[in-house]
Amino acid sequence: MTGKLTIVGLGPGSPELTTPAVANAVRQASDLVGYETYLKRLPDLRPEQEVHASDNRYELDRxxxxxxLAASGRDVAVVSGGDPGVFAMAAAVFEVVDAGDPSWRDLTIEVQPGVSAMLAAAAEAGAPLGGDFCAISLSDNLKSWGTIEWRLVLAAQADFAIALYNPASKARPDQLGKAFALLRQHKPDKTVVIFVRAAGTPEAKLTVKTLGEADGTEADMRTLVIVGAETTRLIRREGRTPWVYTPRSEGAPR
Amino acid sequence: MTGKLTIVGLGPGSPELTTPAVANAVRQASDLVGYETYLKRLPDLRPEQEVHASDNRYELDRxxxxxxLAASGRDVAVVSGGDPGVFAMAAAVFEVVDAGDPSWRDLTIEVQPGVSAMLAAAAEAGAPLGGDFCAISLSDNLKSWGTIEWRLVLAAQADFAIALYNPASKARPDQLGKAFALLRQHKPDKTVVIFVRAAGTPEAKLTVKTLGEADGTEADMRTLVIVGAETTRLIRREGRTPWVYTPRSEGAPR
Incomplete structure (x- = not known):
């Protein structure tokens, strides 16, 4: 087989956060496949490049x-936002390869990493992921809500900083509120919680709260939420949003 | 205060994985501060740019x-590999601000994210971090080994894929072997383990093992280790290293 498939991550939003390797893969591809919102972020394409846009929900079909297309000899780029390996298209592609036509295993398949949403969100706030941390998707489209609750409790017990992906959508308006209620049973109310909307774009908006006051309705599909560890600290500043960081150590700052 | 400090992440190695935003911050800086290994990776600098290299160990002094320098009015870039917010310089800078001169809180401090080592390592293998995951540093320089063991056990119970940063160094040759031994008590021997050395560079080397056979002496400072979840799967290929992925769902591939 001569076809090639590259799964690329555009990063969180601004072209300034897209790696040259990803920009090159997009330029070289004969076909670009992805969720229409991400395809709209691509720079001007050549007239002969074919764009295959689809709805967000049909990841396995895509x-x-x-x-x-790759098996027919095309040079295909599958386009994700953020990093393609984090709650995005790379796992979907390999899942389909695993269950699909054995000849697909002869294709050249590459993953080109990108700046993930949690890294961009953390950068807007300071360094909330500076110690050990975990990433949990709150979407129960592909796993049970029971699994999500069980992981939240263990993540609280481990005192990880917790990055929450897919905190809410129109079809799932209540998940984040339920997650906060559960975490309040296992972590102090004064735990730092940050909401970062549109991280890595000019419209980025950072809100800093405590777990005790955090409201699950404050997030939408473009928001990433980070719940701090017990060691996560605020640096207060006159008239500005505080910086948030998690020290690498367990003790007081030196 | 007019000075500025930008903490940048160069990404895992190749300049093709450094974002344009980071490249711009490096170009504009009057002063570049960092571990000498990372500073050597910078492109040609202008003659008037000052480079302040230091040993890896003195992060807080750096x-x-x-x-x-920033407080004296300079435009300073603090240079990390990977992402500066993940086991790197961003937390060190904010830790020093927190405990330091109150006037430092008036400085403009920005974090420019990068492709972290775990994302580059995952991309070399397929999509091993495609489901919920965590990142744990095995270095006990800044936290106790007891904390690390306790997090490893809870991460195993939560069935996260586990990215292990700092798996070994000359001063800490035994940590990874101890971590594998502990994880074998809580996860099946057939759990997938990958070693990725020099991810995101032309010398990248991927090794795929099971937890039962994984050997803690196979990693060095340039290696990132990912221990799979129970759902992490191999896609075997004739004469080539298998692809590794973790499906987003809990069930069998569709």
Missing amino acids: ARHALS | ARHALS
């Missing part, structure tokens, strides 16, 4: 379509 | 020096 992966199958991309693999078929 | 942060203090960078803040003093």
